[in-house]
Each structure stands twice: as structure tokens, then as C-alpha cells.
Amino acid sequence: MYIKSDKIYFENGLRDGYLLVEDGLVVDFLGCDVNVDSFIDYTGYRIIPGIIDTHIHGTSGYGLINTESPDPESEVRGFLKGCAGNGITGVFPTASPDMCKVVAKVAKEKPDGSRILGIHSEGPYLNRVGEKGIQTEPPTVDMKLVHQIYEDCGGFLKLMAIAPEIKDSQKVIDFLRERNVILSYAHSNCNYEEAMEAFGRGISVSTHTANVMSGIHHRNMGGLGACLLNEKVYCEVICDGMHIDPTMLEIMFRVKDYDHWFMVSDASQACGAPVGTYKFSGDFTIAIDESGFCKSDTGRLMGSSKSVLYGISVLVNQMNVPLKQILRMSSLNAAQFYGFAEQKGSIAVGKDADLVVINEDYEAVATYVEGSNVFDSKKDKELFNENYLTRYRVEEGV
Helix, strand or coil: CEEEEEEEEECCEEEEEEEEEECCEEEEEEECCCCCCCCEECCCCEEEECEEEEEECEECCEECCCCCCCCHHHHHHHHHHHHHHCCEEEEEEECCHHHHHHHHHHHCCCCCCCEECCEEEECCCCCCCCCCCCCCCCCCCCHHHHHHHHHHCCCCEEEEEECCCCCCHHHHHHHHHCCCCEEEECCECCCHHHHHHHHCCCEEEECCCCCCECCCECCECHHHHHHHHCCCCEEEECCCCCCCCHHHHHHHHHHCCHHHEEECCCECCCCCCCCEEEECCCCCEEEECCCCCEEECCCCECCECCCHHHHHHHHHHCCCCCHHHHHHHHHHHHHHHHCCCCCCCCECCCCECCEEEECCCCCEEEEEECCEEEEECCCCCCCCCHHHHHHHEECCCC
């Protein structure tokens, strides 16, 4: 199969021509001057490496946190199809403990959507609730639950986020590090010194950096300062322009090099939902506004309702970051850090054909996972889960 475009973003530069894809791999590249009889033509569109999103709870009406779905396996498959519609080819489903076993089962399949590369457990041992939140008592560590999460993930657990100041959190860190699971600094009240100490005790990633952690003050650098200044820490970042002001993003990228950032969505089940009010965690409600952002009735951002592709558009259009730098953050950096870079994270001969075709508005036109077309915007028109609207939408006046 030949795939043609005049803008293919290879790992080592922009090219015009044909990708030859066989057995799920990019096996050759031919220049535009070569005569090829049969090919899929994406001239006028850009082909970029498939996005690797290592922090995402849901999308397109499908969720991975305490889902009420009567068929949780189908919920995961729908989630993976929705991910493909947003240009994600490799994903760490960020699931609640009750969903880990289901996600691990689906991970052994090759579903019609994104490929599960690992499982991310954000918590359950988290502390700070963040801006406009109400502080509550931190949870008590239960090592039996930690063991259960690890077992239920069936070897797919790659990342667990934790607040290192919680009592006995080091027991969790030590147990998981012995099993090659990465630990991430998250939802924490640690100050600069405490965070730096935690990074020396086995934590190597920062969860949605700047969000839900103590910020920078000129007399107190906070947890954020530690994340930026510790050279060994790799940082997730939400680039939707709301979770972090673009000017702050510029400061963060100037302090820490682009090769230490992972673009993530932190998207929720509500990602892609129409404007309206929806039930969220029982009696709690959230609103999707005209811009597509998800907020509580207090104005607090509730996870994300935007994709990494949207974040790419923010970095290009609002911050003038070169796309070649952005593609490291959206794909290659995570592949290298988590050990997939030999096959994934960039377009190169010999690597998996994980590709996203995008238009000028940074929307996915087509997505290929290991050479298989798992999303086509001309055919896959209705990806949003209608059951979500039936189950969670709050009618006006009710």
C-alpha cells in the first residue's frame, strides 16, 4: 500500500512523496518524482506521527472511571475508536481501579481504534484538589488495593500517579518501582523542597504539570518549580490554552527543554459532547460551554474536553512553536521514555505505520495504526456515544 502526501513529517525532516506500507510497517519512501500506479492520495493534507496520549480518562461519550455501562468491554472499545478519531494511535487508558481488569483484557485484542500501550492509574492516593476546590482528608494507603490494581492490569500497568506527602506513599513507590512501573507526582501540596526530595525517592514524571500542584511564587517555588528545575523529571502538559495560560506555557518550555515534555489531553468522557449540562459523579454536574470546555458550576475546570490535536493547534497558532518541536512532545518523547521508540513515536522506515492525516484546522482526516485504517472522516461520522447523552444529559428546567 502506497500513501502519498506533499507534507510527510518524518523524524528527520519534512518530505514530499510516497510511503510504502507493508505488514504494518513503513518499509520505504519514494520521492514525488517516482511514478506509482496505485496509491491513497492525501495531497494537500499533512501526515504526522500518530499521537501517544499517556493520560486520558475518556472521550466521545465513553469513559474509564467507574463506568455505569452494562458492557464495560464495549465501553473500552468505543473509547479506543474515539481516540483514533482524535489522531491517537497509542494510548495509556487512565482507568479507575474497577476498570483495570477490563482494560487489560481489551489490550490483548487488536480493536478498531487506538492501540493500548499501557495502563495509567491516576491515584487512588492523591491529595490536593486544586483551584476552587475544597480540601479534604487525604486517603489512607491500602497496599492490598495497590497489589490488586497491579494484578488486575495483567502486566500493562505502566504509570501510577501519587501524592508523595501521603503517609505510607513510599511503600507504594517502592513496590511499583521494583516491578518497573513509573511513578508520577500528582495532586500534591508539596512545597519545592518536599517535591525535590520525592523525585529523589523514585518519582520521575509530573502529572499534568502546573495543574493541581503548588505553584510558583517569587519567594516559594512550589511543586511546579521543582518539576521544572529537576532535570530528571519528565513532564505531562495540557496545552488547550485554558488549563495553562499560553504565556505560562512559554515560560515552562523555556525552562525545561522540549524533549522532557509529554503532551496529554487528560480528556474525560465528556470530550466531544454537545453544549449543555451533564451529570458527573453522582449528583454533581458539569457544563460544556460554547468553546467546548468542561467546567463545574463554580467555574473550575473538570478534566479536559479537548484532544492533544487541539493542543497542537494552540501551540502552533497562538504560540508559534515549530511543528517539528511539537511532534516530539505529542509522540516521540513518550515513546522514548516508556520504551516504545524502536517501533513507535515517529515516521521512519522500519517503524510501525502509526500515522495521522490532518487538515489545516488540526482535525484528523484519517488515522492508521500499524498500517490499518482505524479512522476515516469520510466514513466514521458518528463516533460519539449516544447512550452518554441519554444517561447523563440534564434537560433545561428539570
